[in-house]
Amino acid sequence: MRADRLVSLVLLLRQRGQLSAATLARELEVSTRTVLRDIEALSAAGVPVYAERGRHGGFGLLPGFRTELTGLSNDEALALVIAGSRRGAQAFGLGSALASAMLKVVDALPETHRDTAAGVAERLLIDPETDLLSRRVVTEEVPDTMLAEVRRAVLDGHKLRIHYAAMGRTPQWRTVDPIGLVTVRDRGYLLAMRAGADRTYRLSRILAAEELDEPAQRPDRIDLDRAWQERSTRFRAGGDQVTVLIRMDPARREELLETALAVRAEETDPDGRLRLEVAFQDARHAEWALWQLAMDAEALAPQWLRTALRDRAEAMATRYRTPS
The missing domain is CATH 3.30.70 (Alpha-Beta Plaits)
Structure with missing residues (x-):
């Protein structure tokens, strides 16, 4: 985790120039004290970071410094796969990975392309947090640690044990065979099977999750879009409508x-x-x-x-x- 953060810090300074400790902390989602420790670690490793004091001061890199530390981690690659929807990355707990991956992608571009990409980023805003009436977009809060456990079970094909709070019921532990993850209007869902029957679980209602070593009993291939449509149709046809x-x-x-x-x-x-x-x-x-x-x-x-x-x-x- 710290190695990825150090790389992101270097890339931020390369691409955006001198930045204050407060700005770096906000971008990296850590405290300013952590940023200062990271700056010291980079200096000790030979990265030419300099500090400029004063009201408009901050940290920067000596001109001409370049690093090739742009390899994508597994989570960053996953984030880019669903980068067509920034909110999709947030819903699946990959928001910070997406931000880190995009820094690496921009840094790997030739200098002329990098300047163009920076200009595009300044001119396009996708899915802001509020609309024109200043109404905030309500996004369900789901812990990243829990989402990471669910995501690993889905991608590794392992059974998953979840502590689930169904509407109006006491939370219970249950073991499921995860099939896939779906996000709809900023709400995330886990599609799974339990005792051979289709089940759909709202991610915000999963209180805890544990990936098991046992292989999941599920089809080798799945048309997730079709599976979602079928479950949606069954949902609309049942219940106390x-x-x-x-x-x-x-x-x-x-x-x-x-x-x-x-x-x-x-x-x-x-x-x-x-x-x-x-x-x-x-x-x-x-x-x-x-x-x-x-x-x-x-x-x-x-x-x-x-x-x-x-x-x-x-x-x-x-x-x-x-x-x-």
């Missing part, structure tokens, strides 16, 4: 579809508003989705949903009827 008839503003249609399980029927009324028959996971899901649409949508049926929305609205009106 509810169907709701909605009349709504067409401008909010896409927002509704982002949370609904399925649209079973759709037509346009003479006034241009949409009439949809939509499936939700359960009653709470349906009430939440309609409440988000406020006055732009009306639940026409079932009656219990209309009553629930009315009661919620009346409770809200009562709260704000008098000054705080």
Whole structure:
């Protein structure tokens, strides 16, 4: 781990010039004290690092210094494979590996190409943490150590023991045969088999994981996209689903579809508003989705949903009827 960090530190200084200890600490995700220790280690190893004191000071490398320490680690190679989605790397616990790998890739380029790559990085921003309304993108927090254990079991083809907290149930240990990892809208899932049956586990609900030495009982090859589609179809068809008839503003249609399980029927009324028959996971899901649409949508049926929305609205009106 430290060797990789030292290489990343050198590459940061080569590519971006003089940087403060605070900036290096932020880029490497360590403390400033760790950065100072690393700088001392590099100097002792003969790397020409110099320090410039003062308000605008920092650390840099003597001009002309070049290192060939650009070999990719296994995790860095994996990160590049899924680099088409930066959030995919984050979801699978490879965010820091991706950053380290990209430093090495840029450093390996010819100087003219390296300058172009740096310019591109300044002009393109992918998946920022907030949208135009300053709403933060909610990403599930999953410990990197746990993700690394799950990832190794998936790639090595070994059985995996997980401590899993299913919704509304007491966490339990279970042993599964991992098949693959999937990320959807910043949520990660483990596809696995247990006692020969398909199982899907939300990564954020895995409290602990342990890769076992025993080989996993799974197909040699898998079409992960097809497997995900099949499980998604089964999920939408089962459980305590509810169907709701909605009349709504067409401008909010896409927002509704982002949370609904399925649209079973759709037509346009003479006034241009949409009439949809939509499936939700359960009653709470349906009430939440309609409440988000406020006055732009009306639940026409079932009656219990209309009553629930009315009661919620009346409770809200009562709260704000008098000054705080």
